[in-house]
Amino acid sequence: MSGTPSAADGRDRTPVPDADVCVVGAGPAGALVANRLAADHEVVVLDAGPRFDPEDRLNRQERAIRPAYDRPDVWEMGGPRDAHAASGEWFYPLNHARVKGVGGSTLHWQGMVMRLHEADFSSGTERGVGPDWPLDYADLRPYYAEAERAFGVSGADDNPFGPPREAPFPNPAFPPSHSDSLFAEACEELDIATHSVPNARNSEPYDGRGECVGYGTCQPVCPSGAKYDATVHVESAESAGATVIDRARVTELAHGPDRIEAAVYVAPDGTEHRQTADAFVLAAGGVEIPRLLLLSASKLYPDGLANSSGAVGRYFTDHLFAGVGGVLEERTRQNHVGFVTTESHQFYDEADETVAPFKLEFLNYAGPSPVELAMTGDDWGDDLLGRLRESYGGHVAVGALVEQLPREDSYVGLDDERTDDLGNPVPDVHWTVGDRALRTIERSNEIQRDILAELGAEVTWTAGPDSTGPAYHHMGTTRMGEEPTESVVDPTLCTHDLENCWIASSSVFPTGGAVNPTLTIAALALRAADAVDEALSRSL
Template structure:
């Protein structure tokens, strides 16, 4: 018996994708002129892309992004079901995509660069505090405006203190800290999407990465090229004109753009600028990071409820904001890989981030004797801690010992100093300011003296402060994107403000 029914269409697409995100080739991009090209897909680059697409793509503006690495994974590594704490570390430090600054310098050897779409945001800790008022008071952006853009960034990144709230381990430690006089101790703010699955909507992307910014930007339109190494910025008559970019086969392309946003990293952004001959007394200088002190102790398991949970406590401390402390346990981001006996001791980690002074002599520069595979000079890194930096390290150490004695009853904890660069919080090499002799960009992230050329990564932060820099970098990148939008609307950079406390 024949039913005489037509065949159902299979709905197969007319075009397919080679990656889990749409990409184009450099050859395709070289045929177009872009209103904005963003270099780098980490925190700042991703935030700028999302904001620009949200504000401009519907108006027909052409936006592009260039990433030197591959599309490695489609989400933060901690969202992958195969990850344990051990596998996470093994994957993070794989030489397939991660390299160390030891290739540049022996006195700043332990910072890492992740050569992949999303960069280090694929592996970051999600810890997202704001900078303190004492850190921001000398910055060229008003507190009102910083608060506004912090709010935008926190909403976009799902920053919340609820991640650790209610955990018996966290609640017990916070109460002990309060009793010991550390009354400002609080839950660590985390960039985590805690919205539950319901109504057929899946929320599996708990831990935030810049790939979430790229995903939102796909609601509009942008061109993304991967394995695209930017080697030079072209300028003419004080204005950005385009970029020289090379693919993995070392073919060179010229891309035209009215505006360029460099967000390649604290090391790579000034490297591109210096290799391009961009003038600026501060470019590459004022490298800063966080000094680090760590300690571990054990607490008896029977001091805590049967359900333990994880630990995430932030401890602001000291006048003039010299450092920030955090208490964590090794299983903070992972469900326990095996059941622990109830009588097993609980491991507690405590670490301090010390504010490092911004000094001109801490810098990166081009190495005249070595080049990479693309012909770009390698970097020299000159860095040391000042006497004041050493004093902060000493104070952090004393406070950590005091906390562990009062909270854990440990009179003799094992304390160590973290190798230089291993905080991964480097900043300042293209820092923002009003004075071109001491800053690389103006208060909107535009390179002094070059219209249409912007910086939107950690390198633009005026000082390192004591807080993790990612949230602040995202806030600045969104602010810079708003400035670019207004600039394009008005057709001129003069007297353009973003409308939040600046004129």
């Protein structure tokens, strides 16, 4: 354990002596790595953000509902610490897309957890575009199962298009919604198969956490704790002996030619510390990991640490949202819960060079939430109630998640013109989207419009190629591969350049597929932890 307190809040933020493993980032990847290694190794986790008080979650929910607050306000994102740039032709709202703090972005995530399809691991071979992963579904399959148990995933083995499974989900799937039943009829007429959604929220009590109670604010905050977040495994890791230091902003990785020597971090009182360790695991997400490597440039690594390939920060991808919404003349019972219970992966594996994989999501929260709508407008009393009744009622919407191919001109770099409050260049998310993804959004919109037409809905909005946005999944910026000249990490998630540095993040994804990435992040994190454990056992 570490020594004396070093900050005004009395918390000890001094380095842990004789640490075996230093994990940078206390999100899902860092938490799972720390938890897996803590029993047998001295583990320290550094996170740039605070340790949030669970008692404050209802107050955060109020911020999520009230119009006075923007999304980053819920988890205190923004300000000089989180300054960023977006120089690409597509603006990227970075602070809407992430949370810094113990639990990381799982504090505000939606919690949809699917396995990648088998063909996602070989996009180049199967679809003729993009790189293949250097591992395949079979390599990750046991880790996927373990990740599902860790998250307590509620799901059913009813997706005819999904990859093969070996065991039931830990919890039963959430049953379909009323609006799902309307969509199911329409989809049946169109020969589109629908199925349940694996959710990282408890449909039954699991792992000491209660079942979902239907607050409906899953994204950005679950007050009940039924939605999994990484504080679960941070606490578990701490129980096993790990040390978690919050508000420890890692600014540099001190290194020699082949190894990281220390993570240099700044505590809230401005004191700089050096956390040494035998092994380092970078788990700070697809933006801050490449930023940290680029900030750690040296004479040995003039273009950035672990960047002899030049791939650090390159190939930034996100998933794109496509959607069509409309109104039925009947009531569709939206906004009771904040999660999705029906999807279709029917078109996913039709992907080729010209059309990307995508999945359809049938929303349970189409249209405005009455309580939020009530706090806007210039009416009240009977007039307000009339407006709420008119606006709530028959909304329906079908969303889609679309893969974006990696491109060299889509990247995370450093903005040398602008610094954060510690004087370090801020991250520049230079986001560029190619024609294949845009064509796929059009294709998704066609199907979505067909479904709404079959339902008899009047279409009221479309999120198409001109109005799409990111799903806040940061991928590709330290890609995995066999070749040190083309990739940053090898299939064990260890960097090609440094023998004691692993990366656990969606930043290692060579391609993104079209499913939400966190289950794959978790599976890779568990795989990385095994690799670290093996390396430590060899007296690294």
